[in-house]
Amino acid sequence: MKKLMGAFVAVLACGAAVAEESDIDALAARHFGPLMETHDIPGIALGVTHGGDSQFFTIGLAARDDGVAVTPDTLFELGSISKLFTATQAALMEVRGELDLADPVSAYIEPLKESAFGALSLADLATHHSGGLPLQVPDRVSDTDALISWLKDWVPPMKGARSYSNISIGLLGHIESRIADRSYAELMEQGLFAEMGLRDTFVDVPDAVMPRYAYGVDRDTGEAIRVGPGVLDDEAYGVKSSARDLVRLLDLYLGHADAGDDLTQALARTREGFGTTEAYVQNLIWEEYPWPVDADRMVRGNSYDFILEPQPMERIVPARAPGQDVILNKTGATFGFGAYVVLLPGQDLGVVYLANRNIPNEARVRAMHGFVTDLLEGR
Template sequence: MRSCLIAASTLALAFGSSAAHALTDAEFQAIATKVFIPVMKEYRIPGVAVGLTLDGHEYYFTHGEAVRATHQPVAKDTIFELGSVSKLFNVTLAELAEQRGLLSMSDSVSAHIPALRGTAFDGITLLNLATHTTAGLPLQAPESVTDAGDELTDYLRAFKAQGDPSTFRSYSNVSIGLLGKITAEKFKKPYGQVLETQVFRRLGLSSTYVSVPDAAAGRYAYGYSKKDDRPVRLNPGVLDAEAYGVKSTVVDMTRFLGANLGAVQAPKEIADALAGTHVGFFETRYYTQDLIWEQYPWPVDAHRLQAGNSSDMALKTQPVKRLSPPAAPASEAVFLNKTGSTNGFGSYVALLPSEKLGIVVLANRNYPNEVRVQATQHLIKMLEEISRK
């Protein structure tokens, strides 16, 4: 698939003009078909759901099968696993907790977990947990850690910092999972329950869950393994709910992006929490690290965007520079994105605030991040072309 580079000035002129062509649903269906059907065929993706929020209007494209065995089609209410896109809800909850005075992102981890006092976590803050700057915490907890209680605490007590946490980034489900665990404890309820009551329902996300209830089980798609094509779903793991355990629909995720853009009305404290996740704290080689969101200047070079979403950024240690003061709030001329994967699912979300544009792509196969980025950029380019008609 060909990478697409879009001139921001042209895009802003076309989308921002009062004379710009209004996108119709038929046009969206046509361009989404042109962009995503070839991707589905090349990567053997059973089903895809794509959502677009543009200047407050929502559009949806669905294609393929949610369950191969029964040929159940993907629909707007099909539930997909989000993988690491789940982390965006985690930091939203943490921002909400900070607003209520339950914690401060500048607090040390050990201030909230007394068992970790006198360890490396005296020098690692909640902000570090939210930005993967944790002095070397790994992607996953070792297999010997089977619960988020004493075994996890013992592992963390023995953890040795590999340097100044504010000088390098190591992508970690452990770090963000720990933030979710701490935050939920401040609300005095289990993480999934807190997320549902404090974030999902208050944003009007009626089909977004940590644990899919029996009443919605028939809408929960199966993912399909890259290795042997068998149907799979998320395996339980330590801190899985906090790090990669949310499931949702294309409608709910499009609404979530709309709330991030201010196009969907939300309670003020939730809107403020969402805005807080767009603040930049560390500069990496390719992007500014916000609270989980990855922020690029717009227009962004296609190769830079691909490199920022490469496996190296997730699997290898990367140097960072702390921004002082933080880059807050995010300027309009930025592009924010986040990928997510489980064994059987692949997701991607992107925001272009200057155009009030958000895109979510959900699929029931884990396919390369670079392909998700290319397809989404291709979609944006075609939207820009249509707007100039």
């Protein structure tokens, strides 16, 4: 364990030099180092932005068998953190008058007129407010057209409930692509990612960058793995990025990176409160808790019950303005990778955790909560 904790390296934001061990280094080792041993994770990259200053902490390997060390520029699969980009794109298109989040889905997908799904709003798609959609696209559905056909006859089993689903956010991304008349990958890579200044964030990783794309560990077999194709995979869980780029994303939220007026408005829109659940306020994909908050409450909100079972959600109309004394969080995973990102606007703090193994949400949440708490309390 001492070797693992001592192996954490802090790299200055410019990437030019290795920093002296600091309190933040020690906290990273204390809270995230043990995950390596307990869960047999090949590598972790941690990025922190606090008060406008950024640091990165890396440990382990980008692939278990190749001996290449993780760096702040190693690409990891983000899993469902990808949904933040889909929601942000929708908010940006709303700012530019290209769509309205209050519009029904049927206004953009004509075959869904007169259907229960078609009556949902675009904001419902971005807040999982579907009334009982399953997490995954049904096995018998082979493409987007078949999914739309399936949705014509779908009936919400728990009307008004929040149901975490790749289908709802995936269809929102599909609508964005139709409006823009571009593939989702083109819309993100040539549009949103470029506008955000994210130079190492991709849907389709270019050949020249593939050597920096980590391999995950299959949670069942232990073999090296990367995400495979699926219906609406790009829109729901298909983005790959680095700790350095995600820290820039957090800096955009915190006002420490340049963003145009449209993007600034869109980022603020994603932080509005649209509904209240037992554990948190649902923003556009972001999940919002008051800060400070008990770790058990965040564990509950990130539990598999909240992911797999419909949860009652009370709508907030009109949507509530972005909060300051809050912690926003989003987990993400594929079969081989696990990620977690938090944002505390009132504390001017953001943290991202990327790893090439999918470990239980509770382990990620408790490690992050402990790290953030100790950092802010100066322990």
